[in-house]
Amino acid sequence: MTVIDETPAAAQAVETGKVSSHLHPEPGYDLALHPVPTGREEIWRFTPLKRLQGLLDDQASDAHLSWTTQLPAGVTLTPISGEEARELGEFLPFDRLAALAVAHAGGAMLLDIPAEAELDEPVRIDLEGTGLDQVVWGQVIVRVGRFARATVVIEHRGQARYSHATTVLVGDGAQLDLVTLNDWSDDSVHAGQVGIRVGRDARVRASEFTIGGDLVRTSTNVEYAGPGGDAELLGLYFVDAGQHIEHRLFVDHTAPKTKSNVTYKGALQGEGARAVWIGNVLIRKVAEGIETYEENRNLVLTDGCQADSVPNLEIETGEIEGAGHASAIGRFDDEQLFYLRSRGIEESEARRLVVHGFFNDLIRRVGVPELEERLRAVVEAELERHVLTDGQA
Template sequence: MTELTEEKTTGGKTWSQGFIKGMNEEGEQLSEINPETGPLGGSAAKAHSHGGDSHGGGVGVPDSSRAGRLTSYKMADFPLITGREEEWRFTPLKRMRGLDRVGVKGQELSGPAPVVEVSKPDGVTVETVGRDDSRIGKAGIPEDRVAAAAWENFTEATVVTLSAEFVGNAENVTTLTLTGQGDVPAAAHIVVHAKKFATGVVVLDHRGSAVLSENIEILVEDGANLTVVSIQDWNDDTVHASAQHILVGRDAKVKHVVVNLGGNLLRTTPAARYSGTGAEVEMYGLYFADAGQHLEQRLFVDHSTKNCKSRVTYKGALQGDGAHAVWIGDVLIRKQAEGTDTYEMNRNLILTQGARADSVPNLEIETGMIEGAGHASATGRFDDEQLFYLQARGIAEDVARRLVVRGFLNEVIQHIKVPALEERLRDAVERELAATPQ
């Protein structure tokens, strides 16, 4: 497998490839960026009101530091998407079914949101609330036009609350099954809130057919330990854009797992931020792209608080003509985030001719006072030595290939720690492998 990363270190700061624009030849930023107001300062920054609270937006520096990217609850604050933008350059806009064109020539998100079925233990509440509910809007601000359009157009939200000191486990899981209701573009909003010292697992299981733009907020209070698993197991005609905002409190832990399997075009954009010291974020991803599928994962980990930790591991397999997977991993360590410990990794396994994987890890460091930071990315075909080793012991080539893929993806599956869900995902991988062209 071939490493794809490149780093540049100047003046005590390090940028990975993709963050050099907007700087001079010595690697110095062309302007000072305030993370609260944006690069142009208070008078130029936008502030938007929602639910009685004031939320900041900013004027971004295109293709530059993530600290300067525009965030806003108003779709009109974002320019129309052309496909030339850094955050959209891999996305086949013609297949977005209008999710990228809301507000243009009468394009709307007028369809019904997915039907939500709930299975939960005592100590967890699930409510349907209006968009003016005060619990909405705490975890993050939309970072692109599609997410902002979903924010403006949802009418009701599903709020999942784990009560303070609730104790859940692998046998005590909260599951929301979200079933799409057809091909009319729709918006949805979900809030998952773990109160102080709560421990639990929440599964968001997407099924059926839909053209859906979705915002998910994950709020983890001080001392809580939450696992959220987002499964996209849609029918083959589905287009789904899911912006997932994570905010982690002091000494809290969150494990965030994205599983992308079924659908025509899936675009998942998780973003994790910290609101207190000592917090930890683990982000795992599993995807299996078949012929014609576009599976895109864009992550952002924003280290703005001291002594926090993050680990990112995404692994995918691809097979069939036109199968396309995209993984973009952005990690920003701000000047004030001393003591940060972070590492991100992406691995892609190409099973057949005609499949393509794009993998871009970006690491931006504004302080040298950290515990550690690193990233790795590799894309390749089967390891011939592994296959030879198995075949030399009497294992047929097709069986050997399946064993290699199972082991490759199982590294992610085993981190979920929910036996029933792990078994389901292993079965899903088996079905995909059964369809692999020989």
């Protein structure tokens, strides 16, 4: 945990709205703020830059993903210009990947959920890649009106080199469940910045599930537009041999009486499987009376895997209700396995039950029954590849 001294520079950063976190550089559209990284920078030191396959290059592209949508009555999806996106208050890019996505996307797609709407079914957006020939740049804005209640499911699949910047604007008193599924082909590369602005007394639960891709690096950033906002960030990832899966989260408590809770869990199996989780919470001087907790747990199923887990707290005021973090990387719990084996359960079945129990509390909170069943099936399929066959862990 890092406690920041109240220097004039830090105070000025808070007053001007600039992020004073050592883990997050100054955001902005200008590419000069985001030079090509060398890999020695704090925000890039875990990422294998060569495997980004052109996502750091300043090059235009006319390639697009294929969109399939299911929009309940009253919900609209329309293209808007880059200028209109800025007027709506989109999140500024925090790194070069997001800055390039905004610069080359050619505008944004605006998903608009009207004020006071109560949707009986989820909004669904399926984005499918069709090849690796060109980089695909994307920009999406999700706007949820005041006092609306909605579930939005965004699924990425197929084959692509894709980088996007997504902004989620949640109005005062609104409730949003945002579910993102990254189920790419084994040779795909995906980079994404998701910025969530939580309105006064609004509630957001953002669930992210990453189960495919050669390299996936996502950054989820949260800030508050007023007091009383509540953000819950959930994540599940399954990393196979040779995959690099990296999740970066930043919760910026910019208003008093706000809450945040972050829980990410991952499993790794196979030679060269690599998971990176970076969590950071910045509690500003004005954010009195806030509550926050972040947690990351990794289950190593076979030899040859590597997991990095870095939780951080940066605190500028002592007037808070509570703040904490936890991080763990380990193998199967021998006591759990012994307990199950002592009751006549075969070892492979015992391992399966332990892994399903590890993930189940996250999956059951998705709130979309068919997606919950699909995620359980994905976990089962991943276990069949290694854990239930060789028992190396």
